[in-house]
Amino acid sequence: MSATKSPSQVILAPFSGKTVELTAVPDPVFAEKLTGDGLAIELSSDTVLAPCDGVISLFFDTKHAFAITTDDGIQILVHVGLDSIILNGEGITALKESGDRVTAGTPILKIDMDVFEKNSINMISPVLVVNYDKVTELTPCRPGCDVAAGSDEVLQYAIAI
Template sequence: MGIFDKLFGKKSSDITLGAPVAGEAVPLNQVSDPTFGEEILGKGVAVKPTGNRVVAPCDATVDLMFDTGHAVSLKADCGAEVLIHVGLETVSLKGEHFTTHAKTGDHVTAGQLLIEFDREAVTAAGFDTITPMVICNTADYKEVNAHTGAAVSEGDTILILVKE
């Protein structure tokens, strides 16, 4: 049992998801878009990115890679339905500043590159780059615990889903 297991009371049946992007992990309620901030789509976490890459938070199948590259929906091997949305209102960029590295139907492994984006260009275009990661089937879990208030690297544990 590692130090984090002791600190966070993680049980072996709990599911951990890694940070999809490097940056500062913040509570979802810090996202100004109510769809995310008010947990309409589900509970989760957000990252204020310092990086330009979005990676898979777990082993999963790409349920939908948006043509615009601003978001990806994953069906995790563990059953979680995960939505990663790069920035707010970034769909209106119509794919500019985004490059996808996976497509709908692909099976990806934790840490695998999904999307690259030009954070500086997105910001310069007037968009907030905060990146929510939401569990769309939150009701399937007893708890969705976010680890926030710290800098995270790609793949660092950022969400723990408690099943029972």
């Protein structure tokens, strides 16, 4: 008997920008999918939104990344900029905290773009399904698309049920 799959679930763009294929990200941890599979977006907006409904299950002290676990157990990681960890939280304001239940489109972080620019932070920002071994299909939108925060779908996935 074969497993049936769930209807497609969608992940919205957590920020506005241009999509980048994950394998093209200039950081081997992301390009080689060591932390998950998905895509990246070259961030161009100063507010980071929840890409899906769920609970904030991980929030780095440096505020450069957070994860939301959906009700179906899929963990979505949003990483803001490639090397933003060096800022140690400077220029990033948390609007929510670990344990908060959020809906897609809820503001999670506010970014001070001037601080990122002054520190030459690479704005390529991965959006990943961390536990993609639980996913039967994962479809990112194609590279080079302009996406709008909170409204454009950037990933679709299905899980075995």
